[in-house]
Amino acid sequence: MHSTPAQPFDGSHDREIESLTEFDEVVSAHGTLAGFRVQSVDLTGRTDVLVSLDATGAVFLGCAMDPEAAAQVRAAGALVFPPVPHLPFDPYRGLVYSPDELFEGLSDDGYEVTPDARAYAWFQRTKADGDIYASMLRAIHDDAVSDALDELLAGARVVGVMGGHAMARGTDAYAGAARLGRELAREGFTVATGGGPGAMEAANLGAYAAAFDDAMLREALRLLGKAPSFTPSVTDWARAAFEVRDRWPGGGASVGIPTWFYGHEPPNPFAAHIAKYFANATREDGLLARSNAGVVFLPGAAGTVQEIFDNATGNYYQSRGEPTPMVLVDRAHWTERLPTWPLLRSLARGRAMEGRIALVDRIEQAPEALKRLGG
Template sequence: MQTSPAHAAHHNDREIETLEEFDAVVSSRGTLAGFRVQCVDLTDRTKELLASDATGAVFLGCPMRENAAAKVRADGALVFPPLPGLPFDPYRGHLYRPDELFAALDKGYEETPDALAYAWFQQTKTDGDIYASMLRSVHDDAISDALDELLRGTRVVGVMGGHALGRGTDAYGGAARLGRALARAGFTVATGGGPGAMEAANLGAYAAPYDDTMLDEACELLAKSPSFVPSVTDWARAAFEVRARWPKGNTSVGIPTWFYGHQPPNAFASHIAKYFANATREDGLLARSNAGVVFLPGAAGTVQEIFDNATPNYYESRGEPTPMVLVNRAHWTERLPTWPLLQALARDRSMESRIALVDRIEEAPEALIRLAHVNES
């Protein structure tokens, strides 16, 4: 059964993000004064716009008739018009869905909105155009707002790990079982939203409502396209085939970035918060993982994420430290000896009781819950 956080509909009560909300506000209040109307098609609401006071209102990317736009401007409203030439909407009021980013996949990944947005990003980044830079910033801020609305009141566990982890491997299956166990324990799983370990964790969360055999079967189907290299198209199609066979997956969140454009988003996160600015994305992912983070084996990006998370825990800049669980002792003590440094940082600080190293991925959920209880005591 498709579930979503119960609070998903709740947001700033001055924001209007759907036509239904617009109609409700006009009907109940009779005024739009002070409201922020975000990415709502108001072409067929001219009568309501002409009849309502729009003093201090802001319209972000809302199509409307010219007489309605002139009227609300005369009231003192700010009107930011839609920008139809872009491959994305900078004013969007909601997170992306996989079907949206991968629309037109049947023509090849290069024709999808995801790929076109990356191409636009590459071009405008090279040009150094301040207008394009502003649009990217507006978009990313809108994404952050939508992400906060979705996650408000939920217990979020971040799962970090390398993008190179291949479908069909034991490690991929383990990461998927981790995501499933966390979702079944009542956590909202959040990942970096890309391939590899990130996809596996989102897949596991997606599989949570089904019996255990579903995940095994899904992994077998996906293994036929083990990597997004050389063909993102084939890799993504395999994921959508799994989704079509088991359409009622559980909610999870992917938080990828166009900064790493060679890494496509995965199709198993029900909500995708895709950013242009990687720094905003990295910090936002870790800051929202309020119930802790599990770090699977990875390389430079995962090491960076460990210490990006350790720093606010060390200084308690976000309040009480949150749990950190590192998986695979040999990886984090020998191949990339991150654990000894993390231990040294944590010594004699409150975060010391909130870090753990486990050998096997199956141990991670129990370790996370144990550390969370320490956090609460």
């Protein structure tokens, strides 16, 4: 027999339980599991609780539990989605990734054995055979990551930094992007990038360095220069980043939003929070939509151009609310090499976004331009 709920769920508090600590807190505070959603929590040690409390309308997503407990909560009206065996990722995860999680095993056996590399290999294999079961798992995973990212960024002033993956460590451009990330973080913004190498890594590195004196970034840039690119060796590239993190632990937090769609580009380890997706379209739109304090576009190629006009489309139609500031860096790049600025300015003319775009010559001018535009 189930106990009478001490405090039935009435929709006035968060229904999601994403850790064993949260589970115990909910049980203690409410005396019921009715209506709650429990994501990827190992409940094998909570059988007595599961069989004694009301679980009407509860949903258990990928939670390990004893067969007795699973049968009991199902009988009480709960839905139980069991863990999926033999996957290199958890489709029901309740939190975004950390660098340590994605790169586990790197130091001993190299990148090829890490969860990140194994998830990419699984994606390549299942994408090729068109298995609907695999595509369903990818969709569930990406939705869970989006939910976790929304919770992480609630109330944050997020500035997106976009730019190409080809920007090499050891270059002046890379150092400039790192200083940009550091200044934005010191101004109180949450830096968000596409989470990959190049300009994206540099901006996440800068946010990481914001917690230290300026000498730290100069030395970190020198150390990283030993492995300028993730080619030919992702292992060497990633190990250099973890060498910096180990030497200066506890850096500033930022967000990376990469994708396994471009799995040959590894995520960078300087973003404390990594929301990695299988679907690139979901990732691209989500990154721009969450950059509520503006976006800085560094020189890039086709991918960065696409991001500029994806963001401009949202601003043009105000489909994401008020237009957010857009700052393009490097006048020659955006007016001559890839003449994006003239078209963007033409689109903006007479629209609410007209006063929210700027083109600057140097990366050092970007933070001030962002603030001037209302970021």
